[in-house]
Amino acid sequence: MLVELCVQNCFDELRDSEETRVIYNDAQVPLETWENWFSAWLEFNQFEAPKEHSGYEIALRLTNDAEIHSLNSQYRHQDKPTDVLAFAALEVDSPDFEQDDSPLYLGDIIISVETAFLQAQQQGHTLLTELAWLSAHGLLHLLGWDHPDDESLERMLKQQVTMLNQIGISIDIN
Template sequence: MRVELDVQDFFYESSSTNSNLGDTDDRVTPETWENWFYRWLEILQPHLPPASSYEIGFRLTDDADIQALNAQYRHQNKPTDVLAFAALEVDFPHPEISADPLYLGDIVVSVNTAQRQAQQQEHSLPTELAWLAAHGLLHLLGWDHPDEESLMEMLKQQVILLETIGIDVHIEY
């Protein structure tokens, strides 16, 4: 299995003057993101349509950009932490395996919101970014949380994904 991850790091590219955000110590490299997504997709293989490789767009941005996307696509004119734009239907047919990567969709994360949430949760920015990226990936694969029970299942799966990459998070179930 191959994973092609298109990391668009707009936040860090445009935040060099921001002293609290965008520090190099808090930055997750594109290579690390690729490794994390590869490992996550290995675990989630039973939830994936068969393909020789998978493609995901991943964008780190700021509150203003994600607010514009949230207003445009969800009609909520406010920033949010993560948006996921799935390319496949939930009950997708299993296409013939192609040599081309199967495009799963795009994940957009606001680093501003992630920073605030990391401080509230008392963990690092990379931990929060990984948490949000894993959440977005699950949405791309059809997971949702319309009720408390499905939210708890999704959160448990996120914990498993983060533990796989060496990040220990604690949530109240």
């Protein structure tokens, strides 16, 4: 399954102190790893692109709390940073483009590496595990999952655990 991933690492603009340099150095995941993860997850979720598309395209931005706070305030009217935001392209009415065998654009996932780092420490696992966790969560949102209540959140969290298992990461959400 072809997945084209545009990963924007904001590391150069975010390295303000020695502490943040260490955090962001730990968060540098190779593009091939991201692509493998997303390919496995899309296949696991049995999400198939329409025949006129050659695969998928996803934008992933790894950023800091200040930027995600601004986006969260602007788009969700939540005046605080968050760990992950997802903007699904399939939910937006868009003009019909010619069928040119291009990848199907699924949307954008934005992750605050600062918040991910703190959550990884709180959960007792690595930053890599937390980034995978948040990426899986964001992808599920791009695929139409939501969690307006506790029951749907529980289903989504279980799906994330299974998705991480698919890529060889074991996680305990209890």
